[in-house]
Every structure is written in C-alpha cells, then in structure tokens.
Amino acid sequence: MYLLEVRSLTKHFGGIRALEDVSFKVKEGAIMSIIGPNGAGKTTLFNCITGITKPTKGKIVFSNIDIASMQPHKIARYGIYRTFQNIRLFRDMTVLENVLVSLHNQLKSRIFGSIFRTARFISEENEAAQRAMEYLEFVGLQSAAESKAESLSYGEQRRLEIARAMAGEPHLVLLDEPTAGMNPQETAEVIELIKRLQSIGKTVLFIEHDMNVVMEISEWIVVLDHGVMIAEGTPYETRNNPLVIEAYLGKEI
Amino acid sequence: MEKYLRFIAAPALLSLLFLPFGGLKRAVALFGFLAILIPALKGLFRYLIKHKERFIFKMPQIDKKIILIPILLLSFSLPFAAKDYIVDIAILTCIYIILAQGLNIIVGFTGLLNLGFAAYYAIGAYTYAILTARLGFDFWTALPFSLALSALSGLLLAIPALRLRGDYFAIVTLGFGEIVHLILNNWDSLTYGPNGISGIAAPSVMGISFESLNYYYYFVLVITIVALIIINNVHSSNIGRAWISIREDEIASSSMGINTMSYKLYSSAFGAFWAGLAGVLFAAKMKFISPESFTFMESVLILCMVILGGIGSIAGVTIGAAVLVVLPELLREVQHYRMILLGAGLIALMIFRPQGILGGRGVSLRG
Numbered sequence: 001m002y003l004l005e006v007r008s009l010t011k012h013f014g015g016i017r018a019l020e021d022v023s024f025k026v027k028e029g030a031i032m033s034i035i036g037p038n039g040a041g042k043t044t045l046f047n048c049i050t051g052i053t054k055p056t057k058g059k060i061v062f063s064n065i066d067i068a069s070m071q072p073h074k075i076a077r078y079g080i081y082r083t084f085q086n087i088r089l090f091r092d093m094t095v096l097e098n099v100l101v102s103l104h105n106q107l108k109s110r111i112f113g114s115i116f117r118t119a120r121f122i123s124e125e126n127e128a129a130q131r132a133m134e135y136l137e138f139v140g141l142q143s144a145a146e147s148k149a150e151s152l153s154y155g156e157q158r159r160l161e162i163a164r165a166m167a168g169e170p171h172l173v174l175l176d177e178p179t180a181g182m183n184p185q186e187t188a189e190v191i192e193l194i195k196r197l198q199s200i201g202k203t204v205l206f207i208e209h210d211m212n213v214v215m216e217i218s219e220w221i222v223v224l225d226h227g228v229m230i231a232e233g234t235p236y237e238t239r240n241n242p243l244v245i246e247a248y249l250g251k252e253i
Numbered sequence: 254m255e256k257y258l259r260f261i262a263a264p265a266l267l268s269l270l271f272l273p274f275g276g277l278k279r280a281v282a283l284f285g286f287l288a289i290l291i292p293a294l295k296g297l298f299r300y301l302i303k304h305k306e307r308f309i310f311k312m313p314q315i316d317k318k319i320i321l322i323p324i325l326l327l328s329f330s331l332p333f334a335a336k337d338y339i340v341d342i343a344i345l346t347c348i349y350i351i352l353a354q355g356l357n358i359i360v361g362f363t364g365l366l367n368l369g370f371a372a373y374y375a376i377g378a379y380t381y382a383i384l385t386a387r388l389g390f391d392f393w394t395a396l397p398f399s400l401a402l403s404a405l406s407g408l409l410l411a412i413p414a415l416r417l418r419g420d421y422f423a424i425v426t427l428g429f430g431e432i433v434h435l436i437l438n439n440w441d442s443l444t445y446g447p448n449g450i451s452g453i454a455a456p457s458v459m460g461i462s463f464e465s466l467n468y469y470y471y472f473v474l475v476i477t478i479v480a481l482i483i484i485n486n487v488h489s490s491n492i493g494r495a496w497i498s499i500r501e502d503e504i505a506s507s508s509m510g511i512n513t514m515s516y517k518l519y520s521s522a523f524g525a526f527w528a529g530l531a532g533v534l535f536a537a538k539m540k541f542i543s544p545e546s547f548t549f550m551e552s553v554l555i556l557c558m559v560i561l562g563g564i565g566s567i568a569g570v571t572i573g574a575a576v577l578v579v580l581p582e583l584l585r586e587v588q589h590y591r592m593i594l595l596g597a598g599l600i601a602l603m604i605f606r607p608q609g610i611l612g613g614r615g616v617s618l619r620g
Contacts, residue, residue, distance in 0.1 A: 050508055076510035090501035101498045102509045107491045114490030115483050168510055
C-alpha cells in the first residue's frame with residue numbers, strides 16, 4: 001500500500017530545472033530518505049509536496065487524492081506536516097503555543113466561544129494544552145513549555161519543530177535535514193525520535209546529508225542529482241550504485 | 254579639516270537660505286547659533302547611542318492586579334473629582350484606546366502594516382452620523398449598521414490588498430485611506446462635504462440619555478473595558494494564536510494547517526470593527542463630524558500609539574494611546590514645540606526601546 005506517489009514531477013524556476021521528471025512511491029509506515037548533493041532539488045521536492053511552491057508539471061497523489069498545486073493548509077489537513085531546513089518556529093510564541101498552532105484544525109471553537117469563554121471553549125483549550133504537552137513530552141521538551149521558542153538551544157528548536165509537525169496528527173511527516181548542525185549525541189536522539197515516530201504508525205520521509213543516519217534508519221532511499229532522480233533502492237543497493245558514487249565523489253579515472 | 258568643514262557647511266547653507274527673509278544680520282546670527290547647536294546635538298546623540306545599554310531600562314515584572322485595580326478605581330471615580338475638561342480628555346482617551354487596539358489586531362497580532370486605518374474609523378463615524386442625523390435612527394439601531402459596515406469595509410479592502418505583501422500592502426491601505434477621505438470631502442449630497450454633518454444623536458438606555466458629559470464618560474468607559482476584555486480573550490484563543498503565527502512566519506503557519514488568507518481577512522475585519530465602534534463613539538460625543546478628523550495624520554497617530562506602547566501588546570497599546578492623547582494636552586502650553594517634542598520622544602524610543610513600552614522582545618514592524 002502506497003501512501004504517497006510522486007509521478008513525473010517537474011519544477012522549473014525560469015531556466016533552472018530544479019526537478020525534472022521525478023517519480024517515486026512512499027510505502028505506508030516506512031522510513032524513507034531523500035539524499036543528494038547540495039542543489040539537487042531535495043528541498044524543492046518537499047516544497048512541492050507541501051504546496052509551498054507549485055510544480056510545473058506532474059502529479060503528487062496522497063491517499064488517492066492529487067494534491068499537486070493545492071494550498072499548503074489544505075495539504076496539511078489531508079495529513080502531511082513538515083519541518084524546515086532553516087528552522088521556522090514562531091519565535092515570539094512560547095514552546096507550548098507553537099505546538100498549539102498545529103492543533104488549530106482539530107479545535108472547533110470559533111469567535112463566539114473565544115469571546116465569551118464558554119465552558120466548552122475552556123475545556124477544549126485545556127484538552128488541547130494537555131495534548132500539546134504530550135507532544136512536548138514525546139520530544140523531551142515538557143520542562144521548557146512556557147519559555148519563548150527563540151530561547152531554546154539549536155537542537156531543542158529542531159525537536160520542537162518535530163513536535164509541532166506531529167501535533168497536526170499527520171499520516172506523513174516530512175523532515176528537512178533534521179540533524180543538520182547537531183553534535184553526535186543530539187543526532188542519536190533524533191534517530192531515536194524518528195524510529196519512535198515509525199513505531200506509532202507515522203510514515204516518515206526525510207532529507208539528510210549525514211550518511212550514517214541515512215544508512216541506519218532508511219528502508220528506501222531516493223537519490224537526486226541536479227533535479228533528476230538517479231537512483232532508488234535499499235541502503236545496501238544505494239551504497240554500491242556507481243551512479244550514486246559518481247554523483248557524490250565524481251567519476252573514476 | 255574636512256570634518257570641520259562639514260559642521261560649517263550645513264549651518265552656512267541654512268543661513269544662506271534664510272538670508273532673503275531675515276536680512277544679513279539675522280542670517281549671521283543664525284549661522285553662529287547653528288554652528289554651535291548642530292555639533293552639540295551630534296555629540297549628544299553620539300554619546301547616547303554609544304552608551305545605549307546604560308539607558309535601556311527593563312520592565313519590572315509586577316502582578317497585574319496591583320496595577321489594574323487602582324487604574325479601574327481611578328477611572329470610575331474620575332468624574333467626581335475632575336473638571337469637565339479632564340473628563341473630556343478621558344473620553345477621548347477611551348476612544349483612542351479602542352482605535353489603537355483595533356489597529357493592534359491588524360498590525361500587532363497579524364503583522365499587516367495598515368496605513369489607512371482612519372478610513373474604517375471614518376466609515377463607522379459617518380455611517381452613524383448619516384443614519385442618525387439624516388435618517389432619524391436612534392443610537393441602538395444605527396450602531397449595528399455602523400459596525401457591520403466598517404467591518405465589511407475592512408474585509409473588502411483586504412481581499413484585493415492581501416494579494417500584495419509587506420510594503421506593497423501598506424501602500425494600498427494608505428491609498429484606501431486617502432480615497433475614503435476624498436469621498437467624504439467630495440460626495441456633497443451624502444456627506445455635506447467639508448461642511449460636515451451636525452445634529453448627531455447621543456446614546457440613551459431606557460429613556461435615560463447619555464447626553465451629559467459624565468454619563469457619556471461612564472458609557473464609553475464601560476464599552477472600552479468590554480472591548481479590552483473581548484480583544485484579550487480573542488488574543489489568547491486559537492484565533493489569536495493563528496494570527497500571531499502568521500506574523501511570526503507565514504510559510505510555517507500555512508504548513509501547519511492555518512488558512513493564512515482567511516485569517517488575514519478575519520483580522521482585518523475584526524480590527525476595522527473596533528475602528529467603527531470608536532467612530533460611532535466619537536461621532537456621538539462630538540455631535541458634529543467633518544472629513545478633517547479622518548486624515549492620513551490620524552492613521553499615523555494611531556500607528557504611533559501602537560508602536561509607542563509596544564506592537565502586539567494589549568496593555569502596552571492601551572498605555573501608548575493614553576500617553577499620546579494626554580501628552581499633547583499637557584504640552585498645550587508649549588504648543589509650537591509639541592510636535593518637535595513628540596518626534597524627539599519617538600526617536601529616543603526607537604533608539605532605547607525599539608519594541609515599545611511593553612512590547613515583546615522579538616516583535617517589530619516587518620513586512
């Protein structure tokens with residue numbers, strides 16, 4: 001059963017071919033990674049899937065619905081949440097509020113409830129705060145719930161992004177370089193976190209440069225180079241694929 | 254050498270420009286005066302900026318109740334102790350608090366720089382004026398129409414304007430403010446043009462008219478308190494969080510499932526609603542309105558209140574509005590210099606406390 005299917009996805013920025021005819025499938029419940037040298041089009045691919053940039057051509061089918069060119073918030077409602085390569089937290093909000101924003105679509109209160117503080121509104125808010133705390137516990141940030149997001153350390157900010165993405169209760173989580181700039185211990189924690197995401201039934205698609213992380217947890221790897229998909233396969237196959245080695249290290253003389 | 258030349262060049266140029274008006278003697282005196290004043294001011298500013306840290310003061314954390322209760326007591330007992338003149342200013346303060354809170358929803362919570370806010374204020378005031386003075390409605394029947402029309406105008410303007418971002422959005426709202434002002438000035442058959450509309454009805458509850466100043470003060474005070482409570486409640490609800498998330502990072506916000514476009518429209522309409530309410534209260538107080546009260550300078554003044562108090566902070570904006578209404582009254586003695594003093598005050602604020610009196614650390618004006 002495939003959760004996400006990308007079919008001949010193409011994205012051109014003027015004359016630049018960021019993505020050219022990329023097709024792959026994501027199995028439900030899998031951990032899958034996208035690798036490739038800098039400028040290969042990995043983040044553009046994520047932006048196309050989440051609706052932030054509109055693809056030039058191609059289809060993105062998510063649980064039998066074509067989500068290509070949909071608005072980001074609609075795609076999120078279908079169940080795709082993401083983190084960002086260059087951390088995009090709501091810096092002036094508290095850690096808890098950051099997570100609460102993602103719970104927004106699960107809340108039913110509208111303007112009437114929020115003005116008059118009806119009993120239903122208050123119980124819903126309390127429940128939401130409780131659930132947000134659970135997500136913070138999941139990433140180990142419960143003690144920082146009341147501090148401003150900008151006051152967190154770099155590694156904590158990345159973890160908060162994951163908690164925020166999870167609060168949307170997505171089927172598919174997209175992580176854009178979750179371990180970038182982390183020390184080995186923080187990286188190990190993130191690996192653990194991704195495995196736990198899988199164990200609670202999420203499908204994870206992530207971009208990563210750290211080959212140790214990629215090889216350790218991915219079940220399937222897609223390799224992009226200059227916007228073209230040059231290979232896909234298991235970690236073992238990918239590691240020994242001459243095309244991949246060439247893309248990373250150059251041609252053998 | 255070049256440094257001294259620069260100090261002399263500016264006074265020389267200015268006094269040369271002054272020469273045809275004041276004659277040689279005065280021009281020379283002006284030159285001397287400026288040649289001393291400009292370097293002195295420059296030195297002072299340089300000193301202040303260099304030792305900025307020493308002058309930055311931190312807001313102490315105090316329990317809100319300790320501040321709120323005396324303020325409430327004071328505002329409710331004001332008419333017993335104070336002259337009519339002061340009650341009059343207090344009414345005006347309340348009206349501007351509502352206005353500034355309305356703009357704060359748009360600029361402070363959602364992060365959309367609106368430079369034509371006086372337009373919504375005008376629409377509320379004029380709708381109320383036309384309905385009561387010309388069509389004979391009373392306060393309570395005219396009020397919902399006025400509020401609805403201002404909120405609707407906030408929504409309708411935002412639909413095309415929100416296709417633009419940042420500075421471009423600000424320019425469109427500025428244009429909208431001017432358009433409304435021009436319409437009020439020129440649509441004589443509806444608004445009586447620059448002559449304005451007089452004979453506007455005062456509110457009444459169950460036969461008791463709020464025409465007298467003290468009654469009207471209590472009326473406005475209660476409405477202001479209710480408005481502050483409502484805005485505070487919405488701010489700390491899921492709707493408020495959605496607005497703030499848009500201000501903080503629009504892309505992340507939409508990726509987390511927030512329909513950013515509809516929440517921006519929502520915020521614009523909600524902000525305009527309060528401007529409309531302030532407009533009604535203003536018209537009912539003055540009993541006469543003309544386009545003069547709703548110029549671009551009015552929009553700027555309201556924006557100054559928000560910036561001074563602290564963008565996004567409800568308590569801060571309340572203080573900002575009170576300061577900018579009361580301060581010019583206190584400075585009435587030195588009328589000619591008060592704009593200079595206000596300007597200097599705002600510049601000092603930007604240097605030493607750029608987030609405003611009570612603003613959060615990370616919040617600033619950005620597109």
